Amino acid sequence: MSLMGNYMPHGHCYLWRQDLLLLHIGSDLLIALCYFFIPCCLIYLTKKRNDLPSKWIFYLFAGFIFLCGITHVNQIITVWHGVYRYTGVFKLFTAIISLVTAFVLLKLMPRFLNLPNMDDIFKTIELEMFQVFNRIPIGLVSFSKDNVNFVNSYLKDVLGLKTNGEKDQKLFNYINDDYDDGSVATFEVEDKKYHFQVFKEKRNDETVLYFLDNSVLIESTGQVIENYKKHSLAISGVNDGFWQWNINTDQIEWDDKLYSLYQVEKGHVNDMKQFLDIVHPHDRYRIQRALKDHVEEKIPYDIEYRVFVADQYRWFRDRGIKLENESNLMLGTVSDITERKLAAIKLKKVLFASNDLFFDYNFTNDEVWMEGKSKTLDIDMQLIRRAFKSPWTLKLLCPESQRIIFSWWRDLIKSRDLQIQREEILCMKKNDRLIWLKCSLFLEKNEKGETINASGSLTDVTNIKQVQSHLEEKTRDLRKSNELLERFAFVASHDLQAPIRHIKQFVELLNVAVNEGSREDIDRSMNYIREATGQMRELVRGILEYSRIGMESVNLEKVNMNTLFEEVISLTKPLMDRADKIECDIDKDYYFLAIDRFKFKTLIQNIVDNSLKNKSISRKFHFLFTIEGSASEVIMKFKDNGNGLSEGMEGSIFNLFTKGRESRGSGIGLALCDQIAREHGGSIKAYNNDEFGCTFEIRLPKKT
Template identity: 25%
Template sequence: MPDMIPLDTWNFFFAASPFIPHGHCYLWKPDLVWLHLVSDALTALAYYSIPVTLFYFVKKRADLPFNWIFLMFCAFIVACGTTHLMSIWTLWHPSYWLSGTIKAGTAAVSLFTAIELVVIMPGALALPSPAQLEQANQELQAQIAERIKAEATLKTYQTQLEQRVAERTAQLEASNQCMEELLVREQEARQQAETAKQEIQHYTDRLTLALDAAKMGSWDWDLQTDTLFWTPIHEAIFGYEPGKPERSYEDWASRIHPDDLPRVEATIQSALTNREDFDCNYRLLLPDDTLRWVDALGRGYYDATGKAVRMTGMIQDITSRKLFEESLKRSEETARQQLVEIEAIYASAPIGLCVLDREFRFIRINDALAQINGLPASAHLGKRVHEILPELGQVQQPHFEAVITTGEPVLNVEVKGMTPSQPEVERHWLVSYYPLKKSSGEVLGINITTQEITDRKIAEQSLQERANELTQVNAILARTTTLLKNRNQELDQFAYVVSHDLKAPLRAIANLSEWMEEDLGQQLPEENKHQLQLMRKRVYRMEDLINGLLDYSRIGRREVSIEFVSVQELLNEVIDSLAPPSTVAIDIVSELPTFPARRLLLNQVFSNLISNAVKHHDSPNAHIWIGCKEQNEFYEFTVTDDGPGIDPQFHMKVFTIFQTLRSRDDQENTGVGLSIVQKIIDTEGGTIQIESALGEGTTFRFTWRKHPRSAITDID
């Protein structure tokens, strides 16, 4: 059996004299005693619960590197909790040797843990960094952007194709409708011409009958007395009231249209002079403004000396005939114009057009369709479709028969096959079949329009293949997005561990050093005090380093709202929050803009740059200048100081994370601030440069977009 601990040793540690219980220091005031008792008890309870949580975490996370360091943390945290229990014990029992021994053991474990933490730090830093995860995130964002761009391009091409097809279809329908209307008008014009001829013949027959029946007005003009006699029909034609057969020349002349009267009088005079028959058409203008056309025929009679003494004749109302002749003339002109338009459509239409009779023979065809078929237009006329295009004729036979049988059009039929022009190439057409009808509704033939859509079919097939490729890319991106989501969750969990499980022990170490310094008081040598203070500084530096790492990892992964920012007001807030010494002068040397930006990120950039200018200045009387210059798409900001400057060989080093140019024991600095600045500016699409030389001050020059990029959010 091992030797028992000597009794003297136990007495030494638990001896009560010559010391007094710690409660005497509190004058045994109940409130004060209970305050310390409850505080130490709760602290001890908290310290004992932390190792349990850490031990459970290490056991569950077998893949966690350096898990033994967590067990070391468990050991010194348990020791810390024991010191608080000893504080309760020494309230009534002055076992200060035992208390001091426990504190010494706690310090040893704490120091050993801190040293081992420094030793494993390079290995911890070798773990995948947030920058690497951020790079993977950016690459994924680039792939997503490329996919969205490809989808937008595909959609644009599809929209353009649909628009072109719709435009061509509309043109085809409009051309076909126009052609059909023109053909119908041509038939109507021909029918009207035929009807007009028939009506003219009927009118001639009626006129003959009228002449035979003496239905025409007659007149007798006495040239010597200048009096006129005419029949009642003549009176009715001239619009006179019946009952006054005798009229004067002035009565007759007053009813002649003023524009025609000189011509009519000249014709009469010429007929009398030349002893010719008077034959003239002229207009009557009646008192009620009615206009009539009349056809007058007269013959003169002469005395023995050859002087004209009398003229008789017939008169006929030809108003209806004149109107009909004018209507017929207009109809013929319209028909001629329609025929010209039809010919122009057939000659210039960008689509194939043809007309088939009821036996499916070509009776008209334009050059566009003849070119599609690969034969001259003249080779088609009079031949059936099956003779020119056997395969295509057989395919379209049911549509021909449907139009002839039902009298209804068959629209937008997709036909594919080969033609003599390209016997080895399968081509596609969009064909419509329209009935060509008489006015009675009888189908005379078929009007066909043909539009080639081979290129569209090829494009549709290409688009389908592209869509299949995009579907595969979408599946890959979905898997990548899931993987990145899991990686971000792991990063968030790691950040939580760093923030919660590492910062709490660090604060415990700092508090322990303060308590040791307070408890030992004047008994602690100055060298030990300096070491404890140095340890606390390094603990605080470690906590700042952890905070900096967390801030650095969050850049670009959290959504930051965009708002209109007055840079002048923003700088006022930054300077007020930094509260620089009164000996530091900060001047704004140019007008500052107001523009949309992420205010929080711009605040971080200015805060770090101004804070560095103040912190690293070698004189208390520092001077800082802030300026701005507008560029095309950016604002260029400058932060200049008159400090000691930076050697050009270290210009790139200042932006490297954890890098400092001076010892951290000489000046508290984590080396993260400028790394955060550079990462923020890179994320916002800007650049940052440093201009400095030893003894000449330093200028940080960075650009910021006038219009920010779209918000970047976490992939949750």
């Protein structure tokens, strides 16, 4: 069904007579324009009057009237086009909103009927005014001819009149129409005189007189004068200058002290532009911005800037406030802070040159001040606040450092001293590395023993700790080297002299055998001399190898441990029996390790040689090499079923020239193993197994 339809235009009903067309079309057009204008007025009224109750009823009326205007427009359209169905739809909308408006108006009718009329409103206002006039300390009387209309309570109390509202002829002894506006009236009541300033007002046939008690005015004036004297005395006691700025006219007024502070000739500065001319160029925009923020956003105006005074720039602190009752007036004070500012700048330079981070925490208002190398240490104000408020949340501190923080808390809670000073070393994690901090702390307490402030400094002493650690390590190495040197000197003097003594003895025996011509004695002496010489050569070779291993640096490379072990076993096979069993069990995660290939090959070979020298003749030799890992270490184990370690040898087996159960070795091989393990940052130990043999265990850092 078409919304427009195909109907006869309404103009046929008018027989297309021009007079009828003009009459109906003109009337509908004027009505529609008025109906469109009235809703605009209603909406404008509701926007401007926020105090109107039930604003939505106005919107309903506006919609109803607007749709009525649309129907009249449709009446004009149907003169030429028969769109009666379209016109009917709009009439339906108009009917719906008319019903809604009528229903709402019916609901609101009781409220509208209860609205007070203007006479009631004026009576209420008049009653409230009379109540106010009865409370204020000003006499008020209203009369016409011989009739008194109103007398407030204050004037009744002063004149001793009746307060029950009855007429009192005594009033006319004091009140008449002869007073001039601004004149002075003196009343004497019961030997007491009252002096009033009289203000007169004529209202048709009614006369209103206001009596202002001059004694109140005199007392108020005295208080104002006294307060002014105190204010002037306070102003003279400070070295601040005062200013006044008219925001609208841009005029500035200074007092004499401010001219003196700026050392500007009086009257030279009259507006904001002239003032900004004497300010440092870098500070002018900040002043303008701060003034604008205060005037528009009510942000406190408190700024520091420089002014050119006596061939140099001096620092001033400017504070001001815009008066609430004066929209165009702003008052303020100026203080010279040059000395304090220069001291602060010097302090800031010192802090910048220092490697320390300085902090101050106030327990009362939870405020933190911090200055110094905060970026270097990656410490912010929130971290300082948490250190004192909730130290258990500081996950970046090492456990020992957390215990130190908790000890501070014990001091905060238990100590009653007014001041506490302490100095500790803290360890903090940063990017997977340790940062050592030296913390100097000063705690301040009040008389009740409550901590009110904590001040201190943090210094990055990581490099110092690393140097100290390196020195301690070198000191331990030097101490151990000295011990080895002493042991070496002692053992060398014994073990090196023993073969020499044997050689000397057998040389003497050889000489006797040669003189006697005994071939058998000659061969026996030569064999002894040859054996002693071999022992001496083996001892010297071991000493040279030990010293060479200690002098060479560690060259780390990625090494296949299975291949390295097989190389060592292939070199020792000539010393093994066919029944000997050697196994290797390496965890798949540790096939490759970052080690010094040559030195670790020497280590493994010395341990294997030591096991072969000490294998038992009563059982088949079995040797097992394993590598596994823990949370922080790589663990190597060399396990055999030989004769094991002699009792008490577990702690000294790795000492230089110390020999095990069998004395065929030089006592240098296992000392070499200990040195190689330590050079890789690890350790080595030996212990007997539960049944047979012993185990050599090497632990290396996980990074290996």
